Amino acid sequence: MIVGEFPSEADINTGVLFGHSGPGAELGRMLQDAKILKSTCFQTVFLRERPPRGDVTAFIAEKKKQVTSDHIIVRDKYALPKVASWLDLLQREIELCRPNVIIALGNAAMWALTGQWGITSWRGSVLQSDLPLSLDYRPKVIPVFPAGLVMAKREWRPQAIHDLKRAAKESATAVCVRPDYSFIIRPDFSTALSVLDQLYRQLEASPAKLAIDIETRAGHISCLGFAWSKTQAMCIPFMCVERPAGYWSEQEEPTILYALSKVLQHPNLVGVGQNFHYDMQYIQRFFCFTPRIARDTMLANHSMFPGFQKSLAFLASMYCEHYTYWKDDGKGWDPSIPEEDYWTYNCTDAVYTFEVDDAQQVVVDQVGKREVHDFQQRLFWPVLRTMNKGIRIDHQKRNVFAADLLTQIQEHQAFLDYILGYQININSPPQMQDLLYNQFQLPKQYNRDSGALTCDDEAINKLSDLVVFFRPIGQTVLHLRSLSKFLSTYVMAKLDIDGRMRCSFSITGTETYRFSSSKNAFGSGANLQNIPSGT
Numbered sequence: 001m002i003v004g005e006f007p008s009e010a011d012i013n014t015g016v017l018f019g020h021s022g023p024g025a026e027l028g029r030m031l032q033d034a035k036i037l038k039s040t041c042f043q044t045v046f047l048r049e050r051p052p053r054g055d056v057t058a059f060i061a062e063k064k065k066q067v068t069s070d071h072i073i074v075r076d077k078y079a080l081p082k083v084a085s086w087l088d089l090l091q092r093e094i095e096l097c098r099p100n101v102i103i104a105l106g107n108a109a110m111w112a113l114t115g116q117w118g119i120t121s122w123r124g125s126v127l128q129s130d131l132p133l134s135l136d137y138r139p140k141v142i143p144v145f146p147a148g149l150v151m152a153k154r155e156w157r158p159q160a161i162h163d164l165k166r167a168a169k170e171s172a173t174a175v176c177v178r179p180d181y182s183f184i185i186r187p188d189f190s191t192a193l194s195v196l197d198q199l200y201r202q203l204e205a206s207p208a209k210l211a212i213d214i215e216t217r218a219g220h221i222s223c224l225g226f227a228w229s230k231t232q233a234m235c236i237p238f239m240c241v242e243r244p245a246g247y248w249s250e251q252e253e254p255t256i257l258y259a260l261s262k263v264l265q266h267p268n269l270v271g272v273g274q275n276f277h278y279d280m281q282y283i284q285r286f287f288c289f290t291p292r293i294a295r296d297t298m299l300a301n302h303s304m305f306p307g308f309q310k311s312l313a314f315l316a317s318m319y320c321e322h323y324t325y326w327k328d329d330g331k332g333w334d335p336s337i338p339e340e341d342y343w344t345y346n347c348t349d350a351v352y353t354f355e356v357d358d359a360q361q362v363v364v365d366q367v368g369k370r371e372v373h374d375f376q377q378r379l380f381w382p383v384l385r386t387m388n389k390g391i392r393i394d395h396q397k398r399n400v401f402a403a404d405l406l407t408q409i410q411e412h413q414a415f416l417d418y419i420l421g422y423q424i425n426i427n428s429p430p431q432m433q434d435l436l437y438n439q440f441q442l443p444k445q446y447n448r449d450s451g452a453l454t455c456d457d458e459a460i461n462k463l464s465d466l467v468v469f470f471r472p473i474g475q476t477v478l479h480l481r482s483l484s485k486f487l488s489t490y491v492m493a494k495l496d497i498d499g500r501m502r503c504s505f506s507i508t509g510t511e512t513y514r515f516s517s518s519k520n521a522f523g524s525g526a527n528l529q530n531i532p533s534g535t
Contacts, residue, residue: 001099001139002027003090003113005056005106005146006047018043023147027105030147030157034164042097046112048086054148056108059083075115087112091131099139100174102129103167106146113141124163124317125324128176137174142167155307162318179322181351184234185343189252195234196259203263209270210263211354212291214279215346219522221282223343224260227350230320230358235343236260241335257287264291272357274298274312274349277504280384281521295377297353300360302508303373310508316352319359326352376507383505387520390500391528398491405487412480419473426477427484429455442467457481486532493526494519501525 002018010022018024018038031038051058061067061078071078074087090112094102104110107119113129116122127141144167145153145160184191202208211227217239227233236256237247248256264271271293273279284290298310308314313327329345364373417423425431432455436442443466445459446452457478464474496502503525509516517528 001042001094001097001102002044003102003104003109004043004045005108006045006050006054008148009050012050017045023151026151027147030150030160030164033161034168036164036168041103042093042099044090044093046086046090046109047083048089049082060108060111075111077111087131091133094129094131094139095133095135098135098137100172101140101142101167101170103164104141104143106143106149110141110143114143116143119143119145121313121327122325123159124166126166126170126176126322127324138176139174140170140176142170158308159318166323177322179231179351181347182232183344183347185340185347187234187236189248189256192234192236192256193259196256196263199228199263200259200266203266203268207268207270209272209294209354209357211272211350211357212264212276212279212293213273213346213349213353214282215342216282216521221286223346224283225343225346225350226264227347227354230351230355233347233350233354235346237339237343241339261287261289265289266292270294272297272353274315274353274356275310277380277384277387277506278521281387281504284388285522293380295357295361296380297356297360298508299376299380300357300364300373303376304360304364304367304369306508306511306513312349312352312356315356315360319356319363320352321355379507383507383515387502387505390496390498390502390524393495393499393501395499402487402491405483405491409480409483409487412476412483416473416476416480419476426480432477436463440467440470442470482532490526490531494524496520496522496524503528 004018007017008023010024011017011019014021016024018027020028028038031041047056047059049059057063057066059080060074060083061071067078070080072081072084073079074084102113104113107117110119110122111117113131114127115130116127122143123145125143127143128138129141130138133139142163144163145156147160150157150160184195187195199208199210208228211233212224213226214224215222220239222239223235223237225233225235238253240247246253263269269292271291272295273291273293274296275298276293276296280291280293297312297315301308301310301315311327313325317323317325326345326348329341329348364370416426420435424435433453436455436459437444437453442463445454445462447454447456460474460477464471493501501524502520502522503517504520506516506518515529517525519525
């Protein structure tokens, strides 16, 4: 069964749902590429009317300001009453059709069937409908990018085809298969040591793979998880809400860390991580040892498909057999949520990393990128050494430079305050909007993407060209912004605890295989590859 969000303009003009023009034609091509015969699918839409400008918020409010007195609660959102009747109609269609799997094209369709919102996160997941169907089963639901969105963002088409192929495979049965995960999430001292000892003995006998992942809180390692298969993992906590002094006693923690270091540094370990430069910085700084990492899944995908996304959620959606989006489970940290959920999230990261690596190593050879892949993986270690060594700073010159910039900032600010007759904060959008559009009555400028009133650099440059008397003021504002940014972002960039500047260098930073740089995991450094030039 295929459920779209609402009829397209082409559908309305032709009177045919998912017809042979516009998004309907693209959907047909996508289904054909996924080996799905369109004529064998029951096709319908959730919203029976096309919302103005194709914006579903005209029917379903996403923000408080969109809610009117006409709205009622439908599921967990405010919506117009006709949305509730359309949901009832969709429910009756499902009961008559009894599909094994439903392809949900877009946010509104996914929300109607599962209550989830956020198609870019949930796409490709194998979900189950939670509608109160008068049936003895719950159909599977696979969210897919709608054809209209794919036409606007062609780079998303491979993901949509992949997700449709998953739907074709899942259509064989109504049974929703979930991995039989076996996680150890609250180990006691003897259990943790026993598992680590078993892994050590296994490594002594032969090489073995472990997928490793850490979680952090307040700049420290809160837990470390590792998986030895795509369903088995253990999380070793170090921070715990109910134990403010730490999860382990003062005597237990060194013993745990020593056993952990023996496993993660074993010569036979085939360590796998996702974006492991981040994890490695924490492990080296706080645990004082270096895990033996053989492969990084982010690096592997960059080697094959440098233009694709590289997050673990994306890789899992493309490579894992039974995938359901999980990343919101560990987003941030809320003390009110049971810590078992947080530790389960850590184990889930580890098992998905394990399975992604298994699949990637097959695909690397299929696409003929083994040489590129191996070279990229070898870069992991010299780049890490560069990040660890850092850059020596001439503190005297740094202070002189900072003082010079501060003097220039004060001179520019004094000139601006003198011209205007009062002190203005150029970083305050309300103050700048009042100056430009109320006091000076300048032509209003709007952000091209959001449509909101703006006082950004582009707007001030344009107004300086349009209005001669404003030009000295506008240029002073731009100079002030530039000087302040250069001072705070580059000259006074945060240094590490020993006074050196340590940046994070990303091997996967660009599609062209050029590195990118940024602040490191502890907030030191800056983007040193794009320092502004000029006077």
